[in-house]
Amino acid sequence: MWWRSASFILDRQQHQNRTVAPSPESFLLSSPPPMADSPLNPKSNISAYYQTRAAHHAVVTSDWLAQAQAAVGRHSDDDGSLGDDKGAAPIGGGGGGGGEEEGSGKAFSVIDEFNSWRKQPALAEAVAAIRALAAVIRTSEATTMMELEIELKKASDSLKSWDTTSISLTAGCDLFMLYVTRTSALEYEDFNSAKSRLIERAEKFGEISCKARRIIAMLSQDFIFDGCTILVHGFSRVVLEVLKTAAENKKHFRVLCTEGRPDRTGLRFSNELAKLDVPVKLLIDSAVAYTMDEVDVVHFGADGVVESGGIINMMGTFQIALVAHSMNKPVYVAAESYKFARHYPLDQKDMSPARRPIDFGVPIPSKVEVETSARDYTPPQYLTLLFTDLGVLTPSVISDELIQLYL
């Protein structure tokens, strides 16, 4: 009835799924009960990835946090009591409890391991995934490479299906699996030494995360000149590192920070910047075009970098990139290389939907739909340069890099 892109069929199905669940009103204000019903994929509607980001970076109240921490330790049959929490956002920890059930009776669950790594705010998703897979190797009882590979593949698939919306999780798992299948063929005849080498590399990968951020920060220093005004959106740890390094090098710049509804990431980001004594100005999301002529450069992080060279990032990124492009402002993206993924979205709806419940502060009547998608896709023609730990790249280089890896 309304004109939509061809993917409206997918939208309709999603919508039907949601009407089976409780009405949107309770959906928004409490944690969804269906979590207990579908142990395999408790998060068909909610994206765990964005939950975690909110947990890490949004402004949270202390009692919300206490409840979240308590929920992590509880078993899944306590899920019903989670509905009492006053916080607006459902808790990601409940999903971890659901994941426990799905384990095929093994004492060790890769999902648990992943969750425990994921809780650390400084660690990227892909790194947490790789560390979890390393733990799988450590506890595995396989005696040949082939067996180990099969186990890893199973673990990696279960991680990926647990949260289908997280690009960097998928990319990290794929990268590690590729590495495993490649090195198993080389050099080492002794299984144990190969196994220990895999574990050692996986552990070292965690360091790469921090090193990557430092490399990216160094590369982008030239592009921040004295007296420039930078616009940022979303809470990206990489962009924070970039700005931190620039502040340490005594560069004079100021930052315009969007509010980042509904996660309120802008508030947290501006807090961090204020600690660095960088002049910050907060804008509501709608004020971006209004202030765009004062802006010199726009800086984003990325949740994932896709094959076309575009990025997937928090909702609002595409909008800002469009405005910047129309006013001829350069748009720079800072992303680590393990976020490169083999997707090629053709429009906004081409990815698996990642939803995040939005709290408007007032109850919404049930007849009113809410667009709850948490992320959007920015096509490569609106991006100027990408700063990665592989160097400074133009968007057209990304597909080349991916081909080299997956060939």
Place this chain on the structure above:
Amino acid sequence: MPDTQALVNDFLNKLKKRKIEGSQATAKQTAELLRSVISQTRMPYTNQAAALIHSVKAVGERLIAANPVELAVGNVVRRVLHIIREEDLSLTTAAMAGLNLSAESDDEDDTDRDNHPALSAAAIAAASRSTLRPPSLQTLLEDVPDSAAVPHTSSSGGDSEGKSKSADKSSRSRKLKHDVIEAVNELIQDISTCHELIAEQAVEHIHQKEVILTLGSSRTVLEFLCAAKEKKRSFRVFVAEGAPRYQGHLLAKELVTRGLQTTLITDSAVFAMISRVNMVIVGAHAVMANGGVIAPVGLNMVALAAQKHAVPFVVLAGSHKLCPLYPHHPEVLLNELRSPSELLDFGEFSDCLDFGSGIGAPLLHVVNPTFDYVPPKLVSLFITDTGGHNPSYMYRLIADYYSADDLVLERRTASGN
């Protein structure tokens, strides 16, 4: 050594005083200077490549600092460094293959050394390949040893083999220098003949009864157009004069002597005439890694006019003009201001310009920038001596010609590298 020092100082002086005009001449002289530096470098027994790299870098830093706007200097220095690394790599893999054979033939040698060359050869080759290519997703999880480790292992392997190997080693060190100098000669040859290679492609791009627009004077463009003329293409050329040096006048004269129908216009008339033009062909001072062009002043305007009227904007550039750096503030950092006397006659305007007469600073400022930055989205095609390319393809050429380790040549005082 004192001989090269004198040469280096002489060249530095010329660069500082801007006595060398044109990137081709600069590139050629830089390459010749580096060739003499290499031939004079004393080579130690181990780690020859590192010694060469060190001496070339030392000279290269000074050359770049003398004229940072002349990017061809930095390009040639980085090309030579890449050549050294490549030659070293090919020699190492050849030596490893040789060691392999000799180890197998010696039955009395230790058996563990039998295994090591096989293992380390593959590992070293893989490692060296990855150090030469820019870092990629593949190397993210693999252990990448430093480039210094590569010659070390090869030389230590050689030392442990005995006297026969040491004779091999000294011949190998001579071979490295020899190979590098040969490759640098090839580079010089390429730089000198880049015009011919580019001009060969002219006939594919210029067709009958076309109208070409150019601005100022570029030798590459001149040869390009003449090559097309020789292949019996009939076309007309609009030449914008290129104020304030008016080199377009010289180009127009040249074209007429070669028998081409030429029209001379002012720079301001470009927008008016662009709708009658089929193609814009220009030269460049330097091409940056993102596909942006540092071109003589006025070309940004021509590029915008061409985009507005959907006229293809073709840039001719030899491969020595390809710079691996990304421009972050090219209008200021990669530009040079020339003398105001090119614009204004000192005699007439001395009262406005002079600091001496009148009160305080002069009220009349004259700005005479040399270069313009043309962003990559305005360029339709790059024609280099390797063929025609998209601006977004530049990164591939960079990966072929330069190594990632050489991108930053300036000495960092605090953090040693």
